[in-house]
Amino acid sequence: MSPRVDADAVVLDIEGTTSATAFVVDVLYPYARSRFAALLTERAGEPEVARAMAGVRELTGEPDADAARIEKTLNAWLDEDRKAAPLKVLQGVVWSEGFARGDLVAHFYADVVPALRAWHAAGVRLYVYSSGSVAAQRAWFSATPEGDLLPLLAGLYDTENAGPKLEPASYRRIASAAGAAPDRLVFLSDRRGELDAARAAGWHTVGVRRPGEPYYAVGVGDHPEAGTFAGIRVGGGGR
Known part of the structure; x- marks a missing residue:
């Protein structure tokens, strides 16, 4: 069943979620x-x-x-x-x-960029929260096979400006910085511990489980899950 989330903003993990861990x-x-x-x-x-x-x-x-x-x-x-x-x-x-x-070109799963563009066009704000530095995130999203994706993003967060990804306080900082109520944010990640921390901060969560990724077999606990971004519906009223 495809997860449907009533939210105004999506916060993205990168490794294992938008992009292959193997590439990293x-x-x-x-x-x-x-x-x-x-x-x-x-x-x-x-x-x-x-x-x-x-x-x-x-x-x-x-x-x-x-x-x-x-x-x-x-x-x-x-x-x-x-x-x-x-x-x-x-x-x-x-x-x-x-x-x-041009030595490097970022990797994205095929379902990711179309979903990001569709959410952005629908007025959903997009953010990134990764353990990789903001500088690395900016470079990653600017050098993709689909061109520069930075215009789609409203903000970038890492463990320096937000805090560790397994701590609920980090997600509260992001919500505050983004000017969003926690229950209007949804976090997409392949790691249960990160999803648990986001939910503890009052966020919606969706676990992204892609075959071949390191955390696939572990699962995402009791969080809603999706195999691709194409299976995730985000917007007011769960549309």
């Missing part, structure tokens, strides 16, 4: 890994890079860690798929430049 792991992670060394040695004086390097040193308790040590830590975090803020920032720097150069 098999394409984006190696791209970042191959460029960390140059970034850390040649551009350490840039404010954004310097802050992220300081963040790595703080999280590891190694105040004297040099570029090589920081690179090793970043690669270890990549192997663990750890959602560390400094890693996300540095990935965002590398990926933004890769998308801008």
